[in-house]
Amino acid sequence: MIRIDSVTKRYPDGTVAVDRLSLEIPDRSITVLVGPSGCGKTTTLRMINRMVEPTEGTILLDGEDVQRQPVTTLRRSMGYVIQNAGLFQHRTIADNIATVPRMLGWGKQRARERAAELMERVGLDASLAKRYPYQLSGGQQQRVGVARALAADPPVLLMDEPFSAVDPVVRKGLQDELLRIQDELGKTIVFVTHDIDEAIKLGTMVAVLREGGRLAQYAPPAELLSNPADSFVEDFLGADRGIRRLSFFTSDALELTTDAVVQAGAPDAPLTTAETPYLLVTDAEGRPLGWRERGSAGDADRLLPYGRPFRPGTDSLRAALDCAVLSPTGWAVAVDADGRVTGVVSQQTIGEAIRAAHTQAETDAAPARGEDEKVAG
Numbered sequence: 001m002i003r004i005d006s007v008t009k010r011y012p013d014g015t016v017a018v019d020r021l022s023l024e025i026p027d028r029s030i031t032v033l034v035g036p037s038g039c040g041k042t043t044t045l046r047m048i049n050r051m052v053e054p055t056e057g058t059i060l061l062d063g064e065d066v067q068r069q070p071v072t073t074l075r076r077s078m079g080y081v082i083q084n085a086g087l088f089q090h091r092t093i094a095d096n097i098a099t100v101p102r103m104l105g106w107g108k109q110r111a112r113e114r115a116a117e118l119m120e121r122v123g124l125d126a127s128l129a130k131r132y133p134y135q136l137s138g139g140q141q142q143r144v145g146v147a148r149a150l151a152a153d154p155p156v157l158l159m160d161e162p163f164s165a166v167d168p169v170v171r172k173g174l175q176d177e178l179l180r181i182q183d184e185l186g187k188t189i190v191f192v193t194h195d196i197d198e199a200i201k202l203g204t205m206v207a208v209l210r211e212g213g214r215l216a217q218y219a220p221p222a223e224l225l226s227n228p229a230d231s232f233v234e235d236f237l238g239a240d241r242g243i244r245r246l247s248f249f250t251s252d253a254l255e256l257t258t259d260a261v262v263q264a265g266a267p268d269a270p271l272t273t274a275e276t277p278y279l280l281v282t283d284a285e286g287r288p289l290g291w292r293e294r295g296s297a298g299d300a301d302r303l304l305p306y307g308r309p310f311r312p313g314t315d316s317l318r319a320a321l322d323c324a325v326l327s328p329t330g331w332a333v334a335v336d337a338d339g340r341v342t343g344v345v346s347q348q349t350i351g352e353a354i355r356a357a358h359t360q361a362e363t364d365a366a367p368a369r370g371e372d373e374k375v376a377g
């Protein structure tokens with residue numbers, strides 16, 4: 001575990017970049033440092049691998065002060081990824097990835113095999129191995145940066161705004177890839193970003209820093225969204241935190257109804273509990289085609305679009321609500337992994353599920369707060 005214990009960094013010109021920061025960074029999870037420009041994120045990250053030395057305080061790695069460890073040994077246990085990847089322009093992709101293994105004395109063949117293995121892991125086609133960085137897109141270069149940092153299999157990855165320079169679509173791909181790699185490899189990752197949405201998506205724990213390098217809040221993302229510590233954190237989280245919080249609630253408890261689902265060509269189902277004036281029409285395989293009004297013939301070309309369906313359990317309540325809001329009927333369509341309709345659900349039912357999820361979250365949080373009060377008392 002990495003423990004940052006009351007660390008301060010004062011640069012020679014007097015700038016206090018980090019002010020008495022304490023953080024326990026859990027093993028095998030992603031901890032995100034987020035905050036406005038100049039709040040000391042990069043300085044904090046660089047103190048972990050001693051590219052910057054603290055003025056006061058200690059940083060412990062597995063209980064040992066990093067100051068007491070030789071810099072080279074320390075850095076070998078920590079992969080480092082930066083914005084724009086920082087690749088060696090005169091070396092091929094494979095050689096870039098194999099840099100650290102070669103430095104560690106691995107043979108050429110073994111290092112090359114490791115590079116090929118990592119290219120596959122980060123989603124790069126093997127045909128790119130012999131290219132040079134300038135022959136790759138920004139997103140591909142960033143993947144190479146991640147592969148290079150993983151090459152010697154270090155337990156820790158330090159990532160400084162690694163995805164900031166690419167467009168939103170590529171960025172989303174890189175974030176998803178990082179979460180997948182993290183699931184497979186279980187690294188301890190410290191990730192710096194100024195983008196709160198990225199922090200909320202990636203972080204198991206999120207440290208929000210404010211200017212002057214002071215910690216504003218350290219909490220799991222769902223807790224940040226539900227209980228921002230103060231107005232600074234609240235402003236930093238942005239306007240629609242209530243909606244974003246719904247991403248952390250599962251949709252698997254939503255009560256779906258199949259009463260309003262009919263196959264193309266079938267007559268209306270009798271009015272039942274699902275008293276929607278619309279029926280969802282599916283094809284013979286059960287895939288959604290669109291909505292038709294009760295009593296209408298339901299020609300395929302006159303159906304109302306059903307919007308984007310959601311998958312109960314896999315997708316969150318936010319996704320379910322989004323489907324319902326986008327649907328012209330106000331009902332969301334639920335599908336299984338094969339895209340077959342498993343039922344429909346109204347905005348009203350989703351609203352009830354949201355209220356129930358909030359109540360549950362508060363009940364779950366209450367005993368923990370009680371414990372705190374006991375300790376404080």
Ligand SMILES: Nc1ncnc2c1ncn2[C@@H]1O[C@H](COP(=O)(O)OP(=O)(O)OP(=O)(O)O)[C@@H](O)[C@H]1O
Pocket residue numbers: 011012013015016017035036037038039040041042043044194
């Ligand atoms: N070598 C240095 N000498 C003096 N001041 C520095 C030095 N490096 C950083 N600073 C200052 O320390 C503060 C924190 O900088 P740091 O780069 O850690 O912030 P950051 O949160 O990573 O910012 P950004 O998001 O803009 O990259 C800033 O005020 C910066 O100007």
